[in-house]
Amino acid sequence: MDFKDLIKQRRSIRKFTEQEIDKEDVVTLMRAALMSPSSKSTRGWEFVLVDDKAMLERLSQTREKGAELIAGAAMAIVVMANPEVSDVWVEDASIAALNIQLQAEDLGLGSCWVQVRNRFTADGVPTDDAIHELLGIPANLRVLNMVAVGYKAMERNPQNEDKLQWEKVHLGMYNAAQE
Numbered sequence: 001m002d003f004k005d006l007i008k009q010r011r012s013i014r015k016f017t018e019q020e021i022d023k024e025d026v027v028t029l030m031r032a033a034l035m036s037p038s039s040k041s042t043r044g045w046e047f048v049l050v051d052d053k054a055m056l057e058r059l060s061q062t063r064e065k066g067a068e069l070i071a072g073a074a075m076a077i078v079v080m081a082n083p084e085v086s087d088v089w090v091e092d093a094s095i096a097a098l099n100i101q102l103q104a105e106d107l108g109l110g111s112c113w114v115q116v117r118n119r120f121t122a123d124g125v126p127t128d129d130a131i132h133e134l135l136g137i138p139a140n141l142r143v144l145n146m147v148a149v150g151y152k153a154m155e156r157n158p159q160n161e162d163k164l165q166w167e168k169v170h171l172g173m174y175n176a177a178q179e
């Protein structure tokens, strides 16, 4: 698939089969993450790869709602970064996460971004803190998100070209008269 089609094809997948992801594909996913651009090339991100079912279940409960799908994923890639290494760690980590998602699509895998930063457990504990505890993550790292990955067990339509909001693209000046 060429990149133009891949971009159109990628949709958030929230149901996965039981099939494990091949080791080489896991390496390919992380290769994409490690090649992502970062501010001043600081590469402040780090990743925890979780495929243990019991841990996936626990991770799925670190949000009041919105993280349930993690329980059924083959793998959760927990994306972290060190704010002391990069003042724009959110951007750095976001780009790495998206690279993983695009690489997943190219490998025929489904993925979904599960937000961690600024989110809370049902008990009001920051999701970031709950995940630190579960995975033994050092205090100097912050968790941005988890990328759920696995073989797709649901079909999604590709992006609809007819619904693209071209009016949000401004030529030359905001509000410039456009033909």
Ligand SMILES: Cc1cc2nc3c(=O)[nH]c(=O)nc-3n(C[C@H](O)[C@H](O)[C@H](O)COP(=O)(O)O)c2cc1C
Pocket: 010, 011, 012, 013, 014, 066, 067, 069, 112, 113, 114, 115
């Ligand atoms: C910053 C961000 C946070 C997101 N958080 C969640 C989440 O916590 N749970 C979830 O199921 N999907 C989450 N998503 C996925 C979005 O819901 C999804 O990308 C959006 O609905 C567009 O659908 P698409 O990815 O199929 O194009 C998140 C996406 C982004 C970019």
